[in-house]
Amino acid sequence: MQQPRIGLVGSQGSYGRWLRTFFEQRMGLRVHGRDPVGDTGLSERELIETVDVLVFCAPIRHTPAVIRHYVEQAAGIERDQLWLDITSTKVAPVAAMLTSLAEVVGLHPMSAAPKSATLRGRAMVVCEARLDRWRPWLERFLVASEADCVRAEAEQHDRVMAIVQGMVHASHVAQGAVLRELAPAVGGLDGIRPFSSVGYELDMAVTRRILAGNPAIYQDIQFENPYVAPMLERLSGHLNTLCDLVRNGDDAARDRMREQLLDRSRSYVGERAAAEGSYAFERLGYLLADLHEPRFISVFLPMDKPGSLRALLSVFEQRGINLDSIHSSRSAEGELLFRIGVDRACDASTLREAMKAIEAEGIGRVVEASEGVASNS
Ligand SMILES: NC(=O)C1=CN([C@@H]2O[C@H](COP(=O)(O)OP(=O)(O)OC[C@H]3O[C@@H](n4cnc5c(N)ncnc54)[C@H](O)[C@@H]3O)[C@@H](O)[C@H]2O)C=CC1
Numbered sequence: 001m002q003q004p005r006i007g008l009v010g011s012q013g014s015y016g017r018w019l020r021t022f023f024e025q026r027m028g029l030r031v032h033g034r035d036p037v038g039d040t041g042l043s044e045r046e047l048i049e050t051v052d053v054l055v056f057c058a059p060i061r062h063t064p065a066v067i068r069h070y071v072e073q074a075a076g077i078e079r080d081q082l083w084l085d086i087t088s089t090k091v092a093p094v095a096a097m098l099t100s101l102a103e104v105v106g107l108h109p110m111s112a113a114p115k116s117a118t119l120r121g122r123a124m125v126v127c128e129a130r131l132d133r134w135r136p137w138l139e140r141f142l143v144a145s146e147a148d149c150v151r152a153e154a155e156q157h158d159r160v161m162a163i164v165q166g167m168v169h170a171s172h173v174a175q176g177a178v179l180r181e182l183a184p185a186v187g188g189l190d191g192i193r194p195f196s197s198v199g200y201e202l203d204m205a206v207t208r209r210i211l212a213g214n215p216a217i218y219q220d221i222q223f224e225n226p227y228v229a230p231m232l233e234r235l236s237g238h239l240n241t242l243c244d245l246v247r248n249g250d251d252a253a254r255d256r257m258r259e260q261l262l263d264r265s266r267s268y269v270g271e272r273a274a275a276e277g278s279y280a281f282e283r284l285g286y287l288l289a290d291l292h293e294p295r296f297i298s299v300f301l302p303m304d305k306p307g308s309l310r311a312l313l314s315v316f317e318q319r320g321i322n323l324d325s326i327h328s329s330r331s332a333e334g335e336l337l338f339r340i341g342v343d344r345a346c347d348a349s350t351l352r353e354a355m356k357a358i359e360a361e362g363i364g365r366v367v368e369a370s371e372g373v374a375s376n377s
């Protein structure tokens with residue numbers, strides 16, 4: 001099957017819309033969809049009749065029942081098709097798809113639908129449940145996705161996700177709740193910010209990311225994965241132990257905390273991995289420090305060619321401006337930016353001139369600059 005027609009179940013959702021663009025623009029395929037919200041032109045049966053590959057990208061909680069409904073509607077005509085899903089759990093959706101006659105692969109991209117055209121740099125779990133004639137096309141699709149694919153059984157996936165997602169989300173939503181309760185008495189979030197450590201800042205970024213996202217996803221990741229509840233028992237068990245030890249407060253309690261929560265876990269992680277993680281944390285600390293530097297400009301370089309960064313840097317060199325840091329990053333819209341941190345001694349008017357030159361000489365577009373430089377003050 002060279003150019004299969006794609007069907008998206010949940011076509012109006014955040015991943016459904018991303019997948020439509022991906023299949024149409026990166027793979028040149030025809031895409032049809034169905035979604036109770038805004039995409040009802042085809043009935044379920046008509047969608048199945050129209051396509052070769054069906055992708056389920058519906059809410060986690062409803063997906064197994066939605067799949068079973070599609071199996072009923074298909075009633076055998078799916079025999080030559082490939083059915084995929086991208087749900088954050090894998091056991092239940094894959095089991096439901098296996099009740100069809102189609103070939104079946106469960107997928108799980110480990111990121112929100114990206115702003116970029118592919119999943120480059122993101123992991124994607126691939127559960128090959130029943131795959132034969134569709135293998136060559138699946139391989140082409142996975143290559144086109146540019147994801148870092150990791151193969152797993154559905155059960156292994158769900159067990160790992162209880163840790164990678166369930167544990168991380170649970171710890172951070174608990175932090176969010178504690179913050180809500182304790183922060184008001186100590187100046188609120190704004191009052192706490194000047195006291196931030198690197199760890200606090202990283203944890204707050206995760207917590208806020210969760211709070212900014214789709215609540216149903218975070219609910220379902222806790223409630224729909226059977227391995228999450230036992231993980232939560234362990235997490236709360238260790239926190240309760242720590243609480244008891246701290247309340248006890250004597251030297252024996254301190255020793256037990258060190259032994260149970262530090263030494264044993266350090267031995268398990270290993271000296272080398274602990275040191276590597278510690279260094280990764282330090283690098284993030286330096287990165288955050290650079291990003292907090294008050295004097296900076298962010299530039300989008302439209303010309304994707306060798307030497308464009310050199311042209312940008314020469315603008316600063318010509319004006320005798322010392323640079324503190326250069327980081328490439330992405331804007332909220334996904335554009336590649338260079339964020340240039342500038343010596344605090346550099347006066348605002350010299351920096352403004354540099355910004356004008358960058359635009360006037362067609363080197364790049366200044367998208368952001370520090371206060372007092374961006375405005376004409
Ligand atoms: N958003 C994310 O960060 C990630 C999401 N996923 C998975 O992708 C799937 C979809 O997630 P999102 O697009 O974020 O959710 P979403 O809530 O944005 O979209 C889900 C869509 O499914 C539709 N829908 C509901 N019932 C349906 C039905 N019976 N038939 C057809 N469509 C139906 C909804 O109207 C909605 O448009 C989920 O299973 C999620 O686990 C996987 C990785 C990351």
Ligand SMILES: O=C(O)C(=O)Cc1ccc(O)cc1
Nearest residue numbers: 087088109110111112209217
């Ligand atoms: O980018 C983020 O915040 C995420 O990590 C989103 C996310 C949500 C659900 C998944 O199954 C996978 C990734």
